[in-house]
Structure formats: structure tokens, C-alpha cells
Amino acid sequence: MANPSEDVFPYDYKVETLDNGLKVILVPMSSSKGLVSYYSIVRTGSRDEYEPGHSGFAHFFEHMMFRGTKKYPGSVYDKLITEMGADGNAYTTDDYTAYHLSFATEDLEKIIELESDRFQNLSYKKPEFQTEAGAVYGEYRKNVTNPWMVMFEKLQETAFDKHTYRHTTMGFVEDIKAMPTMYEYSLSFFDRYYRPENVVLLISGDIDEKSTMDMINKYYGGWEKGYVTPQIPEEPPQTGPRMASVKYEGKSLPLLFVAYKGDDFDPSDKEAMAGLLLGDLAFGSNSDLYKKLVLEEQKVQMFGEEFGVNRDPGLWMIYSMIKKTEDVAYVQEEIASTVQQFQEAPVDAKKLENLKKRRKYDFLMNLDTPDKVGGNLARIVAVTGGIEAVDKMFATIAEITPADIQAAAKKYLDVNRRTTITLEGRK
Amino acid sequence: MKRNYTSPLTALIAGILLLTACSTNQEDKVLLPVKDDPTISFSILFKTGAQNDPAGKEGLGYLTASILAEGATQNNSYDEILEALYPMAASYGMSYDKEMTVIYGRTHKDNLDAYYQLFMDAILRPAFDEKDFNRLKSRTINYLENNLRYSSDEELGKAALYDFIYNGTQYGHLNAGTVQSLNSITLDDVKDYYKTHFSRNNYLIGLGGGYDDALVDKVEGDLQTLPAAEVSMPPVPEPETIEGLNVLLVEKDCDATAISFGFPIEVLRGDEDFFALALFNSWFGEHRNSASHLFQVIREKRGLNYGDYSYIEIFPNGGMRQMPAPNNARRQQLFEVWIRPVQHVHRHFALRAAMRELKQVVDNGMTMEDFELTQKFLQKYALHYATTTMARVGYALDSRFYGIQGDYIELFRRKIGELTHEQVNAAIKKHLQYENIKIAMVTQGAEEFKQQLVEDVPSPISYETPKPEEVTEEDKAISTFPLPIQEESVRIIPVEDMFESPDYM
Numbered sequence: 066m067a068n069p070s071e072d073v074f075p076y077d078y079k080v081e082t083l084d085n086g087l088k089v090i091l092v093p094m095s096s097s098k099g100l101v102s103y104y105s106i107v108r109t110g111s112r113d114e115y116e117p118g119h120s121g122f123a124h125f126f127e128h129m130m131f132r133g134t135k136k137y138p139g140s141v142y143d144k145l146i147t148e149m150g151a152d153g154n155a156y157t158t159d160d161y162t163a164y165h166l167s168f169a170t171e172d173l174e175k176i177i178e179l180e181s182d183r184f185q186n187l188s189y190k191k192p193e194f195q196t197e198a199g200a201v202y203g204e205y206r207k208n209v210t211n212p213w214m215v216m217f218e219k220l221q222e223t224a225f226d227k228h229t230y231r232h233t234t235m236g237f238v239e240d241i242k243a244m245p246t247m248y249e250y251s252l253s254f255f256d257r258y259y260r261p262e263n264v265v266l267l268i269s270g271d272i273d274e275k276s277t278m279d280m281i282n283k284y285y286g287g288w289e290k291g292y293v294t295p296q297i298p299e300e301p302p303q304t305g306p307r308m309a310s311v312k313y314e315g316k317s318l319p320l321l322f323v324a325y326k327g328d329d330f331d332p333s334d335k336e337a338m339a340g341l342l343l344g345d346l347a348f349g350s351n352s353d354l355y356k357k358l359v360l361e362e363q364k365v366q367m368f369g370e371e372f373g374v375n376r377d378p379g380l381w382m383i384y385s386m387i388k389k390t391e392d393v394a395y396v397q398e399e400i401a402s403t404v405q406q407f408q409e410a411p412v413d414a415k416k417l418e419n420l421k422k423r424r425k426y427d428f429l430m431n432l433d434t435p436d437k438v439g440g441n442l443a444r445i446v447a448v449t450g451g452i453e454a455v456d457k458m459f460a461t462i463a464e465i466t467p468a469d470i471q472a473a474a475k476k477y478l479d480v481n482r483r484t485t486i487t488l489e490g491r492k
Numbered sequence: 493m494k495r496n497y498t499s500p501l502t503a504l505i506a507g508i509l510l511l512t513a514c515s516t517n518q519e520d521k522v523l524l525p526v527k528d529d530p531t532i533s534f535s536i537l538f539k540t541g542a543q544n545d546p547a548g549k550e551g552l553g554y555l556t557a558s559i560l561a562e563g564a565t566q567n568n569s570y571d572e573i574l575e576a577l578y579p580m581a582a583s584y585g586m587s588y589d590k591e592m593t594v595i596y597g598r599t600h601k602d603n604l605d606a607y608y609q610l611f612m613d614a615i616l617r618p619a620f621d622e623k624d625f626n627r628l629k630s631r632t633i634n635y636l637e638n639n640l641r642y643s644s645d646e647e648l649g650k651a652a653l654y655d656f657i658y659n660g661t662q663y664g665h666l667n668a669g670t671v672q673s674l675n676s677i678t679l680d681d682v683k684d685y686y687k688t689h690f691s692r693n694n695y696l697i698g699l700g701g702g703y704d705d706a707l708v709d710k711v712e713g714d715l716q717t718l719p720a721a722e723v724s725m726p727p728v729p730e731p732e733t734i735e736g737l738n739v740l741l742v743e744k745d746c747d748a749t750a751i752s753f754g755f756p757i758e759v760l761r762g763d764e765d766f767f768a769l770a771l772f773n774s775w776f777g778e779h780r781n782s783a784s785h786l787f788q789v790i791r792e793k794r795g796l797n798y799g800d801y802s803y804i805e806i807f808p809n810g811g812m813r814q815m816p817a818p819n820n821a822r823r824q825q826l827f828e829v830w831i832r833p834v835q836h837v838h839r840h841f842a843l844r845a846a847m848r849e850l851k852q853v854v855d856n857g858m859t860m861e862d863f864e865l866t867q868k869f870l871q872k873y874a875l876h877y878a879t880t881t882m883a884r885v886g887y888a889l890d891s892r893f894y895g896i897q898g899d900y901i902e903l904f905r906r907k908i909g910e911l912t913h914e915q916v917n918a919a920i921k922k923h924l925q926y927e928n929i930k931i932a933m934v935t936q937g938a939e940e941f942k943q944q945l946v947e948d949v950p951s952p953i954s955y956e957t958p959k960p961e962e963v964t965e966e967d968k969a970i971s972t973f974p975l976p977i978q979e980e981s982v983r984i985i986p987v988e989d990m991f992e993s994p995d996y997m
Binding site for chain 1: 526527528529530531578579580581582598599600602603783865868869870871872873874875876879880881
């Protein structure tokens with residue numbers, strides 16, 4: 066276990082779990098001057114949409130959560146939030162759904178009452194459900210005009226055969242179109258996933274621990290257990306490189322995604338943590354390849370990497386927008402040769418140390434408001450179910466050596482784990 | 493001796509400001525210690541900005557600040573600076589407006605020594621490297637010639653409105669200058685501007701977070717090594733009186749029409765009526781807030797665009813920011829309405845809809861219900877204006893400018909809470925109007941639109957999906973809402989002429 070004095074997370078926090086399984090993380094911040102951030106993190110995202118024909122439901126359900134309850138219908142909820150001058154929204158990802166609000170400390174009890182009410186007593190009729198389903202299809206049509214969205218769809222369905230990461234958070238278009246017919250299913254979705262054992266409250270800012278916990282117990286204590294674990298199929302190992310290309314109807318510069326099957330997020334797994342750093346070292350904004358393609362040769366308009374944190378092994382990807390079609394193959398070769406270089410030789414020790422420092426300070430510098438604490442911790446809390454993983458992750462990262470990075474490059478950047486997608490738009 | 497930052501300004505705007513100069517002896521600094529903040533925020537404000545640009549050299553102050561923030565120092569090349577900042581995950585930058593230039597930055601305490609050296613080098617020991625100068629000059633020209641003219645119609649529309657209103661005054665050019673004036677600026681101009689404006693008589697220190705007293709002394713001592721120079725304060729801009737509805741159409745090959753309109757107002761932050769207007773404005777068009785009235789009328793009910801907002805203080809980068817940025821304090825402000833791009837076919841209707849709402853609230857005032865709801869909302873929403881120490885330091889520096897004492901956000905919340913319905917409606921009547929307005933629109937087919945405007949032709953609207961009767965009834969009134977516009981009050985400027993030279997307008 067890490068020495069507490071070496072812990073990176075700068076605030077004293079408190080974690081309590083109610084009898085019904087609801088986990089509550091409180092992060093009092095004396096500098097937050099009357100503001101509180103309130104994250105309700107549901108550990109359900111598009112990953113959990115394992116039943117055929119129901120992709121996109123986690124995101125759709127996020128919309129339904131604003132329809133209100135018998136006690137506080139949607140319009141009343143909106144008016145109360147406005148009166149409080151609260152700033153709030155929600156979003157859905159592959160691994161979780163988050164509902165967040167930022168508001169004045171004096172309104173904490175009212176917020177707890179409102180949020181606990183809609184998580185327990187959401188109520189909507191079939192016509193409202195159908196209207197909202199239509200709106201989600203509208204959102205899809207808006208997004209599908211975006212070439213990046215088209216790329217993600219193609220990448221995920223090419224890279225995965227069985228696992229639910231095969232579809233995007235938006236869902237397959239035929240499933241989205243069919244949503245208005247799924248009223249009954251939506252009730253069961255709420256019943257199975259919006260349960261205390263599957264939710265974490267992350268409350269930070271100008272709060273008093275004891276009185277906050279008293280209110281949480283009062284309003285959430287009666288919430289009944291009932292989470293049903295989804296049967297998510299395991300992805301069989303990939304056996305060879307995959308490739309696909311997309312013709313895009315709109316105008317776009319050529320796009321290239323090179324993605325590898327990564328690992329699930331385990332903060333004590335040195336190899337997996339080395340994988341996260343590897344993406345940044347080889348393809349990040351301070352990498353040799355970035356400087357070459359973007360700054361010196363200027364052949365590439367946009368270049369970056371996303372070696373992310375996922376609950377199950379997800380994709381670690383390198384993305385680029387290339388100025389000329391004839392350079393797409395060149396960029397692919399450059400990526401391949403960088404991969405080879407990282408597999409053949411250990412990375413410069415100074416570069417690794419600089420990146421470790423940067424990761425740490427980047428994290429610390431971005432915890433200065435309650436909302437940023439909530440926003441920056443939400444994914445790790447959702448994926449691991451707690452906050453302890455933060456310090457564990459930094460402790461593991463501190464021990465990573467150039468040899469570990471090399472080993473991670475050999476393991477994860479294996480050609481048999483690779484999927485390449487290209488997009489060509491109308492000129 | 494250092495000049496008191498507040499008093500000369502206060503003298504110039506006497507009678508407008510509520511409070512007078514700061515009474516403490518800490519006249520060259522604003523300190524916001526936060527005991528357990530592991531970071532330190534620096535903001536060094538120089539009382540110089542676009543209004544100080546010499547004629548023909550518009551953009552000089554902007555380029556100089558850019559070189560300080562993104563150029564080599566006598567100790568490091570710019571690449572070396574970036575390399576050194578990388579492990580700290582820290583950076584520094586500049587914020588620049590008509591009346592002030594701020595070099596700001598933030599670091600974790602662990603890295604203070606190394607960071608401080610880099611940050612102070614940038615202010616005290618710039619190298620004025622020729623390569624940096626050429627890179628930043630060409631980037632700034634490119635920003636005007638390409639970005640602003642061709643890739644952000646929203647920002648273009650707003651910039652056009654500001655030049656339209658402030659033409660002929662010291663505020664009458666963009667902060668970045670014009671293409672021709674930038675081209676005429678030499679590295680020697682920049683060096684000279686630095687020597688005469690970044691002087692030890694002309695700064696205000698802002699420090700926040702987990703610093704100790706020794707750091708305050710060090711910053712003060714180091715800044716005292718700057719050269720001495722008195723910087724003269726240009727007069728308060730006096731924009732020309734607007735008579736009737738004046739229209740500027742920027743002709744451009746574009747998919748949608750961006751609309752901005754407004755007029756100068758005599759109210760500044762800190763003035764008693766400022767808070768009443770702030771409450772009105774929050775109801776009428778709080779930036780990026782879907783509860784506000786214009787948003788409801790134009791986007792929510794009719795789906796004509798992405799958003800519709802209003803302002804009583806300048807709000808730069810509205811497309812990128814959710815909350816207002818500090819350090820744009822000015823001695824002259826404007827009331828502004830920003831209609832995000834609408835389809836060309838809806839441009840006349842959208843303009844009418846917004847102007848009609850303005851007329852209604854000026855004539856009738858806010859309802860008691862709207863007043864009460866907005867008062868509750870704004871008292872708390874204002875907490876989001878400055879959530880970080882850096883933003884609070886920025887606000888505190890602005891308070892010095894306006895002669896406001898104490899924590900501005902606290903003052904704002906208290907003042908909003910004390911307002912009465914009558915005060916707000918009286919302030920609306922006193923400071924706002926709908927007859928003398930400048931309107932800037934970026935659009936395609938400007939000549940045709942000009943004719944429609946001048947003839948005040950009706951602009952009926954139809955929708956893809958059916959709307960409630962209440963909406964279609966109101967549409968009839970909007971589509972024939974009179975906008976008296978004289979032919980000689982409409983100007984058309986091709987986009988390629990925008991920002992070309994100091995006298996393009």
C-alpha cells in the first residue's frame with residue numbers, strides 16, 4: 066500500500082456506503098467559497114447494452130431522467146434548478162452515465178431531495194417517452210453528419226466481434242429508430258440499473274461531512290436494492306490486423322485511426338499503467354512523431370492519441386486528420402515505425418520522468434474547483450467504483466521504468482491487436 | 493514612486509463610480525491568499541492596451557504582449573521554455589484588451605522556483621527574437637485575413653459591430669489591429685513599445701493561492717527593475733451619436749447570417765444602475781443560459797439558431813466561454829445583443845424578433861414574476877462567475893480599475909438581492925432604448941437584403957414541424973414589426989475589406 070504521505074490526491078475525503086449499497090464520496094474543499102459540485106455516477110453506459118436491439122439505451126435513458134417524478138414533474142424540477150442558479154447537465158459514455166450539478170451550499174438539502182427523488186421515483190407516460198425517443202433520433206441525425214462519429218462507428222464494429230464496445234454510445238441506427246416501441250423495456254432498464262448498488266455519489270466543495278451524510282441517509286436510505294448484473298460477452302482474442310475504409314458523403318480532409326486492443330483499467334497493474342503512458346510518449350503532443358508530422362513537415366492537420374481508462378479492455382487509438390490523401394499511407398508508415406522503435410528500444414528515461422511529473426501536476430492543477438474535482442474523478446470512480454484507485458494509479462506510475470514501457474509496447478502495440486480505419490470525404 | 497492605479501481613472505469617470513480609490517497602502521497589488529491551495533496564480537497587469545496603439549500601428553500592443561507570452565527570453569529559446577514547462581503541466585499567457593494587458597500564469601507550489609524564473613524572464617527579460625516576431629506577426633495577420641474573415645462568422649459579426657460603434661475613437665480597431673497596420677510594424681516598434689509601456693510605473697500585481705509573503709516581496713522587487721516611463725491615458729472614447737437604425741452588412745459567401753446589434757451605454761460596473769441592468773440583462777439574455785428570454789423566443793420556441801444572448805459589458809470569446817472572462821475592464825461599455833447564425837431566409841425575421849422583444853421590455857418593463865425569479869437565480873448563479881483563484885484575482889484587478897472595494901462577487905450578489913422591481917424597470921427606461929441602434933450582420937446577398945430592410949417588407953416564416961397557435965399568432969406580429977431603416981443608413985462592406993486598414997470602415 067502506498068505511504069499516505071506520498072498520496073497524490075490533495076484533499077481529505079470520506080467514503081461511506083449505505084446499507085442499500087449506495088456509495089458516497091465526500092470531498093470537503095475549504096477554498097470553494099460557498100459552491101458545491103454534486104455528481105451522481107451511474108455505473109451503466111453503452112457497455113451494459115448487451116441485449117440485441119437495445120444499443121443506445123443508456124444515453125436515451127439519460128434524457129428520460131429529466132422527465133421528473135409525480136412529486137417534482139420535469140417542468141417543476143427545471144424551475145427549481147433555475148431559481149437556485151444551479152449549473153447542471155448530464156452525459157453518457159461507454160462505461161457510465163453522470164448527472165452533475167454545481168450550486169450554492171445553502172441549496173444542498175434541496176438538491177439531495179430532488180436528485181434522490183428522481184433516481185427512486187422517475188415517472189413518465191408512453192407519449193412523453195415516444196417524443197423523447199424521436200428527439201434522440203434527431204440527435205443521431207445531427208451527429209451522423211460529423212465524420213469523426215462515422216469513424217468511431219466503423220472502428221468499433223470492425224475491432225470488436227462480441228463485446229458491447231462494438232457499438233458507440235449513440236447506438237446502432239436501427240436500434241435508435243426502434244426506440245419509440247420500447248416503453249416497457251425502458252421501465253425494466255430503470256428497474257435493473259438505477260439502483261443504489263450501481264450508483265456512486267461524488268460530492269465536493271463547501272460541505273460539512275456530518276450534516277451532508279445525515280441528509281443523504283434521510284433521502285436515499287429508503288432506496289431499495291435490486292441491481293441486476295448485465296451479461297456482457299467477453300471479446301475473444303484478436304488474431305490478425307483488421308482494416309476498413311469509409312466513404313464520407315460530406316466534405317472532410319482524410320481521417321486515419323490506428324487502434325490497438327488495450328487493457329482494462331487496473332491501477333495496480335504495472336503493465337497496463339505503462340500502456341497508458343506509452344500512448345502519450347509515442348504519440349502525444351510532446352512526442353517526436355507529433356513534432357515531425359504536425360510542426361515540421363506540416364502534413365497533418367490534427368494528430369493525437371487516446372489511450373484511455375475503461376472497465377473492460379477497450380481500444381487505445383492514434384487519430385489523425387491528414388492534409389492530402391496521398392500522405393495517408395505515409396502517416397500509417399510513420400506510426401508503424403514509431404511502434405517498432407518503442408518495441409525495440411527503451412524510451413529515454415528523462416522523457417519518461419517528465420511525463421510522470423506532467424501527469425501528476427496536470428491532475429493536481431485541475432482540482433481547483435468542486436466541479437473540476439467531480440469532472441476529473443468521475444471516470445475513475447465509475448470504472449473502479451471508488452476513489453482509492455487515484456492514489457494507487459499514481460503510486461504504480463511512479464515505479465514504471467523505460468523497460469516497462471518497452472514491454473508494454475511489445476504487448477499492446479502488437480500488429481494482431483490492431484485495427485486501421487481510413488475515411489475519405491467529398492473534396 | 494508608483495502611480496496609484498485607481499485614482500487617475502476615478503478622476504476621469506467621477507460621478508459614475510460608486511466608490512473611490514482603495515484606502516489601503518497596498519496600491520500596487522491585489523492579494524488573495526488561499527491557505528490550502530497547492531497552486532499559485534500570478535496576474536501582472538499593465539495599464540496599457542489597444543487604446544494606446546499609435547495611429548497607423550494598430551496591433552502594436554497586441555504583438556508586444558504576444559511576444560512576451562510566446563517568445564524567447566534572454567535565458568531560453570521558446571522551445572526550451574515549452575520543454576521546461578512540460579513536466580510542470582504549467583503555462584503562462586496573456587490577456588489583452590482596450591485598456592489593459594495581463595501576463596498571467598499558474599503553477600503548483602512544488603515547481604515554484606523553476607516556474608517563477610521562466611515567468612519573470614518573460615516579463616523582465618524578453619529576447620525579442622526576430623523569428624518569434626515574424627511567426628507571431630504572420631499568425632496575427634492570418635487571424636484577421638483568414639480566421640476572422642472566413643472561419644468564424646459569429647466572431648466576425650461581433651467584431652464588425654464593435655468597429656461600427658467605436659469607429660473614430662481609441663476603441664475603434666480590433667485588439668489585434670488591422671492587416672495594413674500590422675504589416676507596417678517592425679521589431680524596433682515592439683521593443684520601443686515595451687520600453688515605454690511595460691514600465692515600473694505602470695503595473696499592478698495580482699497574486700492568489702498558496703504563496704507566502706516572501707514571494708510578494710520578491711515579485712515587487714523584481715518588477716521594480718523594469719524601466720521607468722509614464723504612460724499617458726487616452727481620453728474616454730466618445731462614440732458618435734447614433735441616429736435611427738444604422739445597418740452594416742458584411743457581404744460574404746456563407747451558409748447563415750450572424751447578427752449583432754447594440755449601442756453605447758453610460759453605465760459601468762460598480763454604478764448603482766449597473767446592478768439593475770445586470771438583473772435585466774440576465775433575464776433578457778444571460779450568456780449561454782437556456783432560461784433567458786431571447787433564447788426562449790428565438791431558439792426554444794422557434795428553433796431558429798443555437799442561442800441568443802445580451803450583454804451590458806464586453807464579453808470576448810463568447811463562442812468558447814460559458815462564463816465571462818475578467819480583465820476586459822473598460823471606461824466605456826455597450827449594450828449588445830448577439831443572435832447566433834440563422835438561415836438567410838430567417839435573417840429578417842430573427843432581427844425583428846429580437847428588436848421587438850427589446851421594444852417590449854423597454855416600453856413595459858419586466859414583470860414582477862420575471863423580476864423575482866431572476867433575482868433569485870442571479871444571486872446564486874453569480875457564484876459561477878469566478879470559481880477559480882485565478883478568476884478571482886482577475887476580478888479583483890478589475891475592481892481596482894472600477895474603484896470597487898471588497899470581493900466583487902459578494903458585492904454583486906448583495907446588490908442584486910437588494911434591488912426592487914421599480915429600480916430595475918427605471919434603469920431599463922433610463923439606459924436602454926430601441927430607436928437608435930447599430931446593427932451588424934454577416935450575410936450573403938447583402939444588396940437584396942438591404943432592399944428588404946429599407947422597404948421594411950414583411951418577413952413571414954414557416955416551419956418544418958407544426959408549431960402551437962400561440963407561436964404562429966406571435967409570428968404574424970413579428971413578421972410585420974416595423975424597423976424604420978433609411979437607405980443612406982445601410983452600408984455594405986465586402987468581407988475581404990474588413991479589418992484591412994485602420995480606416996476601412
